[in-house]
Amino acid sequence: MAKPWILGLTGGIGSGKSAVAQCFVDRGVHLVDADHAARWVVEPGKPALAKIVEHFGPQVLQADGHLDRTVLRTLIFDNPEQRRWLETLLHPLIGQEITNYLAQAQSPYAILVSPLLIESGQYKLTQRVLVVDAPEALQLQRTMQRDNSSAEQVQAIFQAQASREERLRHADDVLLNDSDLSHIAAEVERLHTFYLTLRGGQP
CATH class of the missing domain: 3.40.50.300 (P-loop containing nucleotide triphosphate hydrolases)
Known part of the structure; x- marks a missing residue:
């Protein structure tokens, strides 16, 4: 095929x-949603989440250990430098996740x-x-x-x-x-x- x-x-x-x-x-x-991939790469236990916490501090975590997107958005919203840092970290990982899922298509x-x-x-x-x-x-x-x-x-x-x-x-x-x-x-x-x-x- x-x-x-x-x-x-x-x-x-x-x-x-x-x-x-x-x-x-x-x-x-077969469909892959980039928004879902963006969520998967920052799940608890994933290296990206640890790096984000290390960079921004524990305030970006919810009580259950998940990423608090609202807090993170506020931190990067008016700060292009921080936004670029985050994008540099996440975009390649999201790209990899997307590629892996697309590769499973039948x-x-x-x-x-x-x-x-x-x-x-x-x-x-x-x-x-x-x-x-x-x-x-x-x-x-x-x-x-x-x-x-x-x-x-x-x-x-x-x-x-x-x-x-x-x-x-x-x-x-x-x-x-x-x-x-x-x-x-x-x-x-x-x-x-x-x-x-x-x-x-x-x-």
Whole structure:
């Protein structure tokens, strides 16, 4: 069997990445979520967590020994130097974790879902990029409803992510998600059928 090629799946916050990803999983496609990999590498007992505690102090730990992400976020939010230190530690480990999981794929192609696929350079692990796109007003509305957050909070996340134009520039395929779930399912079915005809992600 040919080695599966890798599809990168990304989109801005509230674009509907998770719904699209689930549709691919329902069709038997092996999927790795970069957010999950980012959590695995800092589980209790993992070397990365020990290094983070050594660097930032025990305040970054919850009582049960897990990483307190809220505290860590506060410590690096306004401190580019500390953020870079953390990224230098974690990005290679996350990349390794992702590669290990993708290597287990049994489907003709596998998917790497990452909100920061472009920004983190993870798109270099993929042969093709699918961007889930949605009008910004709709992204804003969905995220506010889902996370119970204010427009200002969502706008701040928009600022931290790659711009819509930047993402679309990297896209081989775009799925416009401005309708309902049946529309997503039909689009995924169309793309999936097309992807099964590809070798190495290219026609």
